[in-house]
Amino acid sequence: MTGLVIIGASYAGVQAALTARDAGYSQPITIVCDEEWLPYQRPPLSKDFLLGRISEQNLILRDETFFEGKQIDLVLGHRATLLDLRARQVTLAGDKALEFEKLLIATGSRARRIAVEGADFDGIFYLRSVNDAIDLKARLADAAEIVIVGGGFIGLEVAASAAKLGKKVTVVEASSRLLERAVSPVLSAFLLDTHVRAGVDVMLNETITSFKGSDRKVSAVVLGNGASVRADLVLVGIGGVANDEIARSAGLRCTNGIVVDEHGQSETSDIFAAGDCANHFNRFCESWVRLESVQNAQDQAKAAGFAIAGTRAPYESVPRFWSDQYDVKLQIVGLAGQYDRQAVRGAVDDGRFSVFYYRQGRLVAVDTVNRPGEQMAARRLIAAGISPAPEQAADPSFDLKSLVTAGDKAGA
Amino acid sequence: MPRVRFVQRDGSEKSIEVGRDLSVMLAAVRNGIHGIDGECGGSLDCATCHVYVDEEQASSLPQPDEEELELLSAVSGERRPNSRLSCQLKVLPPLDELVVHVPARQS
Ligand SMILES: Cc1cc2nc3c(=O)[nH]c(=O)nc-3n(C[C@H](O)[C@H](O)[C@H](O)COP(=O)(O)OP(=O)(O)OC[C@H]3O[C@@H](n4cnc5c(N)ncnc54)[C@H](O)[C@@H]3O)c2cc1C
Ligand code: FES
Numbered sequence A: 001m002t003g004l005v006i007i008g009a010s011y012a013g014v015q016a017a018l019t020a021r022d023a024g025y026s027q028p029i030t031i032v033c034d035e036e037w038l039p040y041q042r043p044p045l046s047k048d049f050l051l052g053r054i055s056e057q058n059l060i061l062r063d064e065t066f067f068e069g070k071q072i073d074l075v076l077g078h079r080a081t082l083l084d085l086r087a088r089q090v091t092l093a094g095d096k097a098l099e100f101e102k103l104l105i106a107t108g109s110r111a112r113r114i115a116v117e118g119a120d121f122d123g124i125f126y127l128r129s130v131n132d133a134i135d136l137k138a139r140l141a142d143a144a145e146i147v148i149v150g151g152g153f154i155g156l157e158v159a160a161s162a163a164k165l166g167k168k169v170t171v172v173e174a175s176s177r178l179l180e181r182a183v184s185p186v187l188s189a190f191l192l193d194t195h196v197r198a199g200v201d202v203m204l205n206e207t208i209t210s211f212k213g214s215d216r217k218v219s220a221v222v223l224g225n226g227a228s229v230r231a232d233l234v235l236v237g238i239g240g241v242a243n244d245e246i247a248r249s250a251g252l253r254c255t256n257g258i259v260v261d262e263h264g265q266s267e268t269s270d271i272f273a274a275g276d277c278a279n280h281f282n283r284f285c286e287s288w289v290r291l292e293s294v295q296n297a298q299d300q301a302k303a304a305g306f307a308i309a310g311t312r313a314p315y316e317s318v319p320r321f322w323s324d325q326y327d328v329k330l331q332i333v334g335l336a337g338q339y340d341r342q343a344v345r346g347a348v349d350d351g352r353f354s355v356f357y358y359r360q361g362r363l364v365a366v367d368t369v370n371r372p373g374e375q376m377a378a379r380r381l382i383a384a385g386i387s388p389a390p391e392q393a394a395d396p397s398f399d400l401k402s403l404v405t406a407g408d409k410a411g412a
Numbered sequence B: 001m002p003r004v005r006f007v008q009r010d011g012s013e014k015s016i017e018v019g020r021d022l023s024v025m026l027a028a029v030r031n032g033i034h035g036i037d038g039e040c041g042g043s044l045d046c047a048t049c050h051v052y053v054d055e056e057q058a059s060s061l062p063q064p065d066e067e068e069l070e071l072l073s074a075v076s077g078e079r080r081p082n083s084r085l086s087c088q089l090k091v092l093p094p095l096d097e098l099v100v101h102v103p104a105r106q107s
Helices: A011-022 A064-069 A130-142 A153-164 A185-197 A245-249 A294-309 A372-384 A390-394 A400-411 B024-030 B066-072
Strands: A004-007 A029-033 A072-076 A080-084 A089-092 A097-099 A102-105 A109-111 A145-149 A168-172 A201-203 A208-214 A217-223 A228-230 A233-236 A240-242 A271-273 A278-282 A287-289 A320-325 A328-334 A341-347 A352-359 A362-369 B003-007 B013-017 B050-053 B083-085 B097-101
Touching: A004 A011, A011 A029, A011 A072, A011 A102, A011 A294, A064 A072, A080 A245, A102 A294, A130 A233, A145 A153, A145 A228, A153 A168, A153 A185, A153 A320, A185 A201, A185 A320, A185 A328, A185 A352, A185 A362, A217 A233, A271 A294, A328 A372, A341 A390, A352 A372, A352 A390, A362 A372, A372 A400, A372 B066, B003 B024, B013 B024, B066 B083
Parallel strands: A004 A029, A004 A102, A029 A072, A102 A271, A145 A168, A145 A233, A168 A201, B003 B097
Antiparallel strands: A080 A089, A089 A097, A109 A240, A208 A217, A217 A228, A278 A287, A320 A328, A328 A362, A341 A352, A352 A362, B003 B013, B050 B083, B050 B097
């Protein structure tokens, strides 16, 4: 068999197949994935799914009729173990092999493991897949004292869900504030306050040195200062690692993910990668980045899908992300990175505000809290390269949308 | 089983069954309906699930909440009085088929 083979059937893999098909790619398309589930939505796993607001079945994003309609073969429950670029062949566990003309690697990322004593105890969880979420949800029901290792997005979302379920929750974060790499101190402080008010105990500047347990079941975490915190369930959320081993061993260049250009193409022609497993130069961030977001997976996969079909439509969207914790809707556009100025719009105390980040006078990112309309306006501004002056951004009476409309007219 | 009929701008249409508790957006995405992206999966983050609900049916649906209205003010296609975000729509009795029109663009 020839045609397009895709490894990974999640946001990136499925989107690339769909785009390639819709753009006229007429050869066979096969997607292989090691999970047994039809493609499903990951973001709700830490949010509505844990809260029992959405069932497993309603997480499903694409079903058989979709794949039949688009003439895409979906091979579930098979792991790709070996990639041979010269023979243009992917080997699946169990020795079955698939030949390809073009290949897209969309293997995503996995949860980084914690390497301390007791890390293999029962009761220590990671959250990446729906199977992880089903296990976590079941055990959460009987747990009373939860420790979350890591104050990043997944950790904080699970903390919020567990607190809502009435659990005693402790978050242990190594740095001096929450979400340090993603948001500004204003937002970190706001989130800290939100969690503390919900009864969550947040420990900053603190690390886990080991887990204590009996009968190989976790009973406490031991902190760097020697103290210990009781836990009958631990969720570790200390970041993600690209699943790039298969690419690496085939000789593709990987530096924190598979290195690709604006068409999702690796340095080897006809070999593409997209999503959490890929590292690209992002012109809005002015740097090489490996992003972990639905938007990045889908938009990068679209560019790859077009290139596979022979049309060129480079990936150049502004990075976007969202996170829901309690009734806080946090939305992010751009990557603040090394910003040199910020402007806060609205009142932080009201829980409805935005933070505008500037680098050398240019607007590079905007975080909004419970202001979805403002977030949409900000996305347009950044995409169009329009920067309101920081004073304008901070002035709630200044109409940001007027700049967008003016920009639309200028561009029309 | 309730149904949704998606009408494209060229007049072509497709009617599909929608499972219980499933949003119109998810039904569209699962069936690969062209022109409904639903990028955020219904988290009210993206506004790429915009549709025009049949004008006569629009009033029989639960009205948009504040958050949906805020996002509707920022949709990429033309906003009309019957504009809705399909991730917030479910086909509820007494309707047994909801008719929605797909806008010119989502982003
Ligand atoms: C709990 C949680 C909450 C999140 N919340 C948000 C959010 O609110 N907003 C947001 O934008 N993003 C969120 N994300 C991130 C988002 O889900 C990811 O960025 C997105 O899933 C990336 O898609 P992908 O297709 O690149 O990879 P993945 O979704 O990771 O899919 C890769 C697939 O490939 C499979 N695979 C890997 N290796 C092989 C192999 N060798 N052979 C066969 N199959 C293989 C994997 O099992 C997996 O099924 C969240 C993630 C998690 C885990
Ligand atoms: S799917 Fe994103 S707002 Fe409806």
